[in-house]
Amino acid sequence: MQKRDDRKQGAENPPKNKNLKKDWRRRMKYCFGVDIGGTTVKMGLFAENGDIRDKWEIVTKTEDEGKAILPDVAAAISGKMEEHHLTKEDIKGIGVGVPAPVTAEGVVNGSANLGWKYKEAKKELEELTGMKATFGNDANVAALGEMWKGGGAGCKNLVMVTLGTGVGGGVIVGGKIVVGQFGAGGEIGHMCVNYHETKQCGCGSYGCLEQYASATGIVRLATEKLESETRSTLLKKEELSAKAVFDAVKEGDEVATEIATEMGEYLGHALANIAAVLDPAIFVIGGGVSKAGDVLLPFIEKPFKDRAFFASQNVKFALATLGNDAGICGAAKMVLGD
């Protein structure tokens, strides 16, 4: 047993923050959860019991191939440690989510949103901070966050689907992220759900789930529907959005309900195929589209049940609950482990 207090600096300088002062008395360790997005980097300081002690944001500088991003993250962490009188010995590690596939070794082979080309992200941040870093894909990391503290709390086998501008996803098996061989685990948005589609997806393929179930995809379905629609509807061609569609659904609008039904069929069928392969306990639906709330789930669950293998009929569906905090929470959980 180590007898000397390894928080030498802290011992001379206990934190002023009330909660951190308590932690300090209990010799609690910490970790950082970092969620690097194309516009802002969200950051959190977590006590090892999972409580968030601090939360802040910095701007993401994507210019010059995003070369300032990791140094800025390191500087922000260093500043926060100073503010709270924390030393490296107090920190178990830094978890980071990035908008790109990340290999198990923490290597990113390019991120359009950050301007990164090939980057040994883990190695670079560890050299900058002198602390252990763990990297993951942002959608995977958010899934882990929702498993830990969100819509999937209590489940170790979970698939999260993020319905935003695109469709992302994260697969958790036995409490761990399925990274995949090339860091592309959970790219659910690029499952093909329509082999007859003639319009191309952003990825170059045709008929990807993202073309129907993302916010953009829903607007596309709605636009196409309204072109030939003669019934009266609350939807207006010039003001279409996923929100407008689900707001109209809540008002009982028939046309909007049919659009939601079509979107839900593509998504529900894709999730039934995922269930046949992975047999998860729960699907957690997040992203901007999920802000529609509980009205969304039946549109997904019905076609799911119509097509799911009998053993997977009892998979649960839930909405994500952490919102923008899912990323920092999951990033912290990568460090804290089981």
Next chain:
Amino acid sequence: MQKRDDRKQGAENPPKNKNLKKDWRRRMKYCFGVDIGGTTVKMGLFAENGDIRDKWEIVTKTEDEGKAILPDVAAAISGKMEEHHLTKEDIKGIGVGVPAPVTAEGVVNGSANLGWKYKEAKKELEELTGMKATFGNDANVAALGEMWKGGGAGCKNLVMVTLGTGVGGGVIVGGKIVVGQFGAGGEIGHMCVNYHETKQCGCGSYGCLEQYASATGIVRLATEKLESETRSTLLKKEELSAKAVFDAVKEGDEVATEIATEMGEYLGHALANIAAVLDPAIFVIGGGVSKAGDVLLPFIEKPFKDRAFFASQNVKFALATLGNDAGICGAAKMVLGD
């Protein structure tokens, strides 16, 4: 450190078998790999370095709800231990594959092939033998076997597809079987690949992969094709089989090639969707249909590449190599671990 040799009985009675005698000198431990099928139970004795030391079969007695199966397995193990002068201290455990979903706790909720209803299989076999038992679904266990010693050797992220009477599958992530929440992980045969199908699958759904890519499914595709076919072909309506189709493909038969192309498209597209979710390193194709050999793979790989997300374009394809031994190998590997 334990000083006394814990192989007391063995010390007085060294095994006669040459290899086991060597193991005995090296104080090697063993495990049993058991593959319970509807007709026979295949069994293997493995040294902990992975070498197979003995291999035999017993009959599966499915009468009376298959209540004799586990006692027969226990008796066969006990007999083999006596034959080789092994004590319980020499055995690390018993791994068992069964043709049914198995929960992580080793519970089987019924197996049509074995006549079992609800059975706490792990508990029962442990009580019968006094040794640790680990149970898994047979297709999942075979996948683990192929990862360990077969077509997927060297890969920790693998999806195996077994093309037999039906289509089974096993998913391995990070060297471990994905059991799933209800023991139904890897039920790849029941992914829906054709939402317009009007004929029903054995599972009650419509358009399952199994309806096109199993031996039975290939015969169905061939039968339907021949009904309207006017070109000359080596295929005969009354002698159709998956083997006949691929034998004719090898002879350059146009009609057979079109049947294989159709089968391969359904399978390749399903695997592309799996790759988007799991991003495996390799797909291993096994089961009776895979005996067609290397001629089979291009029919699957081409449609796969046409539809796979760009990050998964480099997934490898391989044929299974262990044949009937995949089950006992995988079962042993469950016991031996990483």
